[in-house]
Amino acid sequence: MTFSTWILSISGVVLLGVLIDIILPEGQTNKYLKSVFAFFVIFTVISPLPKLLNSDFSLYDFLDTEEVSIDISFISQINVQKLNALKNDIQTELNNSGYSGIYINITADIYSENMQIERIYADLANLVIDKNIANINSNKYEVVKKIITQQTGVEEGIITVYG
Amino acid sequence: MKMKNNNTRLLIIIIIFVITVALSFIPHSCIVAEDTDDTYGELQEQITIQLNSLDFGEFEKLLSDLDSDEYKIFGNTSFLSKVKTIISGDLSGGYDNVFSAIFSIFFSEILSFMPLLATIMAITILCSLISQIRSNVGNKSVADIVHFVCYGVVIVLIVSAIMQLVNVTTNALNSMKTQMDIAFPILLTIMTALGSTVSVSVYKPAVLLLSGGIMQIFNSIVLPIFIFATVFSIISNLSGNVKLDKFVAFFNSAFKYIVGFVFTIFMAFLSIQGITAATHDGISIRTAKFALKSYVPILGGYLSEGFDLILAGSVLIKNAVGVSGLLLMIATIIMPIVKIAVFILMLKLVSAILEPIADSRISSFLSSAGKNLSMLNITIIGVAFMYFITVVLVMCTSNVL
Numbered sequence: 001m002t003f004s005t006w007i008l009s010i011s012g013v014v015l016l017g018v019l020i021d022i023i024l025p026e027g028q029t030n031k032y033l034k035s036v037f038a039f040f041v042i043f044t045v046i047s048p049l050p051k052l053l054n055s056d057f058s059l060y061d062f063l064d065t066e067e068v069s070i071d072i073s074f075i076s077q078i079n080v081q082k083l084n085a086l087k088n089d090i091q092t093e094l095n096n097s098g099y100s101g102i103y104i105n106i107t108a109d110i111y112s113e114n115m116q117i118e119r120i121y122a123d124l125a126n127l128v129i130d131k132n133i134a135n136i137n138s139n140k141y142e143v144v145k146k147i148i149t150q151q152t153g154v155e156e157g158i159i160t161v162y163g
Numbered sequence: 164m165k166m167k168n169n170n171t172r173l174l175i176i177i178i179i180f181v182i183t184v185a186l187s188f189i190p191h192s193c194i195v196a197e198d199t200d201d202t203y204g205e206l207q208e209q210i211t212i213q214l215n216s217l218d219f220g221e222f223e224k225l226l227s228d229l230d231s232d233e234y235k236i237f238g239n240t241s242f243l244s245k246v247k248t249i250i251s252g253d254l255s256g257g258y259d260n261v262f263s264a265i266f267s268i269f270f271s272e273i274l275s276f277m278p279l280l281a282t283i284m285a286i287t288i289l290c291s292l293i294s295q296i297r298s299n300v301g302n303k304s305v306a307d308i309v310h311f312v313c314y315g316v317v318i319v320l321i322v323s324a325i326m327q328l329v330n331v332t333t334n335a336l337n338s339m340k341t342q343m344d345i346a347f348p349i350l351l352t353i354m355t356a357l358g359s360t361v362s363v364s365v366y367k368p369a370v371l372l373l374s375g376g377i378m379q380i381f382n383s384i385v386l387p388i389f390i391f392a393t394v395f396s397i398i399s400n401l402s403g404n405v406k407l408d409k410f411v412a413f414f415n416s417a418f419k420y421i422v423g424f425v426f427t428i429f430m431a432f433l434s435i436q437g438i439t440a441a442t443h444d445g446i447s448i449r450t451a452k453f454a455l456k457s458y459v460p461i462l463g464g465y466l467s468e469g470f471d472l473i474l475a476g477s478v479l480i481k482n483a484v485g486v487s488g489l490l491l492m493i494a495t496i497i498m499p500i501v502k503i504a505v506f507i508l509m510l511k512l513v514s515a516i517l518e519p520i521a522d523s524r525i526s527s528f529l530s531s532a533g534k535n536l537s538m539l540n541i542t543i544i545g546v547a548f549m550y551f552i553t554v555v556l557v558m559c560t561s562n563v564l
Binding site for chain 1: 209212213216217218304307308311347348349351352353355356360367370371387390391394395397398401402403404405407410470472473477
């Protein structure tokens with residue numbers, strides 16, 4: 001029995017009571033009939049209670065819902081922006097140290113919510129060393145690697161310097 | 164009963180106070196940038212790029228469904244241009260628009276309910292005149308039948324109006340659910356891009372609970388309770404013998420307890436967890452900024468100036484989307500709330516006018532129907548407030564740069 005049938009049956013019983021009230025004449029019978037009728041109303045009102053207690057009501061029916069989907073295309077867009085900013089910063093830092101013309105390439109999982117750098121490549125093919133700032137005698141690969149490590153905080157192992 | 168009412172009211176006031184105080188402790192940081200046109204231009208460019216990669220199509224579709232008064236409350240613009248205006252810092256204006264829209268809704272609702280209530284008044288006055296004349300003759304059951312017929316006509320009129328209001332309420336709830344389903348993925352995406360992973364992990368289940376479970380509770384438990392209470396207030400006034408007034412009181416208090424519990428528990432958990440997560444994320448981003456070694460996995464703990472610019476753009480967009488979403492929400496719920504409030508007020512007025520002349524059962528039915536209808540308004544306002552608080556918490560989170 002659903003709630004709507006319950007409500008309907010109560011309304012029906014009450015309507016019946018109104019009819020009885022109107023049709024029956026005043027007198028001794030009317031009084032008894034009214035008390036019998038009151039019992040009837042009580043019975044109708046409490047009839048769904050035992051079923052309500054026995055039913056297996058589960059709150060999880062209310063709480064199962066679909067997922068909130070994160071817009072990955074926006075995340076990847078932002079991640080690409082972040083990588084570009086990082087690339088620019090590394091290049092600026094290298095320029096300040098006297099190494100210009102280095103081509104930096106960073107690979108990372110841009111479709112991940114927690115993006116991590118996979119590898120950093122530094123191409124020294126077009127390297128121009130400013131002799132006023134940088135020490136020409138030191139190993140250029142090691143120096144570039146060191147600058148990138150300092151700048152980004154990544155482990156030295158994932159940086160590849162070539163060219 | 165009176166004491167209990169006062170206690171719950173006190174509790175609600177305390178909760179709202181605590182939330183307000185807690186919100187005021189969230190650090191509001193400002194974006195410190197070099198005050199040059201160059202940086203500003205870069206920021207603008209950044210915002211344009213990010214805005215283009217977000218999809219506001221669903222919001223625009225919702226906006227096109229609003230009618231002219233509601234559209235006026237939103238500000239007569241498209242969603243994207245609203246977001247752009249808010250990003251550019253132009254938050255002024257709009258108040259006169261909102262108030263004039265509310266007034267025009269208010270008066271048009273009064274006009275639309277006027278014929279219905281005039282009919283009710285006319286019928287009731289006519290019937291009470293007839294029954295008074297008849298009762299001089301001395302036949303009780305004729306007077307009863309006259310009352311019955313009159314009451315039946317009043318019920319048909321009132322119930323049709325109430326069903327219309329229930330429809331309006333369901334539509335408002337569904338529209339809010341649609342808005343949540345659109346707004347929260349966008350907001351959480353931007354938060355993820357900002358690196359506030361802890362906050363996102365807190366808000367994801369909360370948002371799901373709000374747009375799924377809590378909406379379900381409101382739709383399938385709270386609204387039926389309103390209908391039961393209305394039915395019982397109709398049949399308890401049907402005859403003088405069968406009294407079911409206490410059932411109306413029972414459903415009223417059941418409604419209060421369910422809404423109160425859902426509201427309090429959701430608010431308490433969300434605000435505490437949200438504030439804690441916001442602090443955690445803020446501190447980890449700051450630590451990443453100042454520590455040289457890699458501490459947080461995002462980009463090896465490196466946050467540069469160019470990086471800050473990207474994040475600043477995202478923060479501005481997140482807050483602007485939040486504000487615009489709330490404006491859209493307010494625009495959709497104002498019409499139902501004003502409509503129901505007007506109907507409640509007019510029902511009470513009519514019942515007060517009819518009290519001296521009509522049968523006491525009719526006027527008591529009208530006033531109890533008015534009392535029950537306030538449940539619908541509480542339902543809409545409650546859901547709207549939960550949505551509001553959630554969006555405000557999301558907006559306050561991950562602003563630390």
